[in-house]
Every structure is written in structure tokens, then in C-alpha cells.
Amino acid sequence: MNAQTTDFPLTRVDMMLNGTSTSIDIEPRDLLIDVLRDRLHLKGTKRSCDVQVCGACTVLVDGLPVSSCTTLCTDVQGRTVTTIEGLVKGKQLDPIQRAFIVHGALQCGFCTPGMILAVKSMLSLYDQPSEETIRRYLHGNICRCTGYVKIIEAILDLIHNPSRYQMENQ
Numbered sequence: 593m594n595a596q597t598t599d600f601p602l603t604r605v606d607m608m609l610n611g612t613s614t615s616i617d618i619e620p621r622d623l624l625i626d627v628l629r630d631r632l633h634l635k636g637t638k639r640s641c642d643v644q645v646c647g648a649c650t651v652l653v654d655g656l657p658v659s660s661c662t663t664l665c666t667d668v669q670g671r672t673v674t675t676i677e678g679l680v681k682g683k684q685l686d687p688i689q690r691a692f693i694v695h696g697a698l699q700c701g702f703c704t705p706g707m708i709l710a711v712k713s714m715l716s717l718y719d720q721p722s723e724e725t726i727r728r729y730l731h732g733n734i735c736r737c738t739g740y741v742k743i744i745e746a747i748l749d750l751i752h753n754p755s756r757y758q759m760e761n762q
Contacts, residue, residue, distance in 0.1 A: 610678030647733030650706030687757035699737035
């Protein structure tokens with residue numbers, strides 16, 4: 593990356609980003625969303641509310657959902673960050689992505705990356721979450737298009753029929 597022209601001293605952040613060791617020089621005030629989108633060109637993370645309300649900017653930090661619009665990039669020093677781009681293996685979508693597609697659990701798609709990453713985190717914590725647990729876990733992810741019915745259906749089907757969504761051998 594090219595050095596930025598700035599009045600602030602640059603700080604190096606080292607992280608594991610989508611399975612790859614990544615180092616980047618940033619200003620200490622840089623938000624994680626800005627570094628991901630503007631410096632690292634990972635456009636799947638969406639900016640919307642900028643106040644940690646909508647979930648469109650959700651990424652995983654050490655496997656837990658974090659609002660990248662309110663997280664300083666310096667806070668991920670030495671940590672593991674996963675964006676929606678990190679779920680794809682080769683050309684194979686993650687089972688959660690497949691379930692969302694099969695069930696039409698997206699319309700405009702703006703909230704989908706954050707929603708899918710929140711589900712990824714939830715499924716790492718709960719083997720068989722109930723519908724109530726799913727709804728509670730997704731309370732920080734707002735979808736203005738779907739009404740959540742298809743999203744819940746996709747998640748429940750993935751939980752009850754995981755082999756339907758497993759990645760095919762490459």
C-alpha cells in the first residue's frame with residue numbers, strides 16, 4: 593500500500609484477514625470499515641448507520657460479530673478478522689450463503705453479508721439453536737426488505753438439513 597499523506601503518525605496493524613496474514617499502515621483514528629473497504633478493497637462490508645445499529649457492517653473478529661463502523665482498526669491488532677469474502681472457499685460458497693440463496697433470504701442484498709456473518713458466529717456457538725435463539729442472535733441485524741421469514745427459514749433448514757448445503761468437492 594502507498595503511504596498516506598497525513599498529520600497523524602501511522603501505526604502498523606497486523607491481523608489474520610480471511611485466512612491471510614495481513615499488515616497495513618493506518619492512522620490510529622481509522623475505522624475498521626474504512627480500512628477494509630477503501631484500503632483493502634473488500635466491498636462486501638457495507639456502511640449504513642455508522643452507529644452500530646443496523647448490522648450491515650458486521651465482520652467477525654476472533655469469530656464474534658463486531659460492528660466495523662464503530663471499531664478502530666487498531667483494535668484488531670493481532671486478531672483474526674473475517675469478512676463475507678472470507679467465507680468463500682475457492683469458488684464454493686459457504687453453506688450459510690447457499691441456504692440464503694436457496695430460500696430467497698435476500699432481496700436487495702445490502703444486509704446479507706452482515707446477516708450471514710452473524711449466523712456464522714451463532715452456529716459456531718450453538719449446534720441446534722432454536723428459532724428464539726436465532727431471532728435473539730440476529731437482533732442487531734436489520735433487514736428492510738424480507739421481513740425475516742425467509743432468513744429464519746433458511747437458517748432452520750440449514751440446521752436441520754446440513755448435508756443439503758455442504759460444499760461439493762472441488
